[in-house]
Amino acid sequence: MNKKTTKIMDKWLNLLSKKLSGLKTSDRKDIIENYRDLWNEELSLNKSPNEILLGLRPIDEIAKELYEEFEVIKKSKSDITKIKIVNNKSEVTSSWIKSINNTFIKIFGFIYSIMAILLSFIFFLTFVGIIILIPVALVIAFINYEFLVVLPLAIGVMGIGVIVAIFFFFLSNSSYLTVKVIFNKWSGKTNETKDKKKILSRLMLIMIIIGGSIGGIGVITSTVGSQSIYGSVLSGNYLNHNEVEKFDLDETISNAFAGKESEFTSESKIYIDFDWGLTPWTIFEAKQDINLSDNQISIQKHFNIKKSLGNEFKITEQSEASYWEKNENSSYDSGRLYLKFKITAPWNAKFLSITPIKYEIAYNFKINNIPVENIIVRF
DSSP states (O other): OOOHHHHHHHHHHHHHHTTTTTTOOOOOOOHHHHHHHHHHHHHHHHHHHHHHHSSSSSHHHHHHHHHHHHHOOOEEEOOOOOOOOHHHHHHHHHHHHHHHHHHHHHHHHHHHHOOOOOOHHHHHHHHHHHHHHHHHHHHHHHSSSHHHHOOOOOOHHHHHHHHHHHHHHHHHHHHHHHHHHHHHHHTOOOOOHHHHHEEEEEEEHHHHHHHHHHHHHHHHHSSSTTTTTHHHHHHHHOEEOOOOOOEEEHHHHHHHHTTTTOOOTOOEEEHHHHHOOTSSSSSEEEOOOOSTTEEEEEEEEEESOOOHHHTOOEEEEEEGGOOEHHHHSSSOEEEEEEEEEEEOOOOHHHHHHOOOOOOOOOEEEEEEEEEEEEEEEEE
């Protein structure tokens, strides 16, 4: 056997082996060896390669017959072909099931498309809202706080705002593209990738990196150090505070009891209620101070907003709303005295409160010659 003959035989066997790629490796090897023996046998009879090829059936026909024999599925990059003979009844059943599946897929795709459209719309509105609200919030922040105090926070908010806005933009865009893919598939259109999308993605990535860097710098400078806007809150050393306000409550308590002070016992309780209304972010600290006069409370505000703005927070006593409530059904709670206060704040402080207002409250009560210890401050 010369080299040319060997080359022709090997080429034919390789083509057959590729066509039989769907078979098990062991089966494919056995088949190839059988055909190799057939070639060698024909060559031993002094037949030329062309004569042998003419005596063999086409490779595709051989492969089809073998797939039918082994009842396997042939998989390739372009398609999946099951070579199996079925009767008419099974074909009808398969077609009916396929029709139901297609209908279900279309219904599901339609519902999903509607949801994706709604999500896309919501995410887009959120994106637009962020773009609009951030500048407005920053303007009010500069009104409420000293410029150098709020500047690091403003820088951080702008950086983080860019990232959040891009995030919602991508969510909106992804929902839109999902719907587009579904409808294009139904209509038979192809989805093309454009260079503009690549440029936009790269631009967004650059903006995310820049926004993240700016946001990180803003967060660090807003929280590090006792003189920063949030560092002062964390350390408890607020940047500003007002003078201590004192309230003498003898008359209010007398009016609340209406001559029934004798009903007050050591088991009675006093509730100091502060009505904040729509006041901004607020925290408080309450404690007893025996240095105060009897039935007196003192309040001091600590804050980071401008001092002039902090002084506009008004605390007023609501003596007409204070009252005594006797409890005859409990041995450990003979009654409760409710003392009412109201706190008001300027409109711009109500609209944007990015740091808390801390109220430090001290009190000292003595009713019916009984020092009161059961005092609860509520907001």
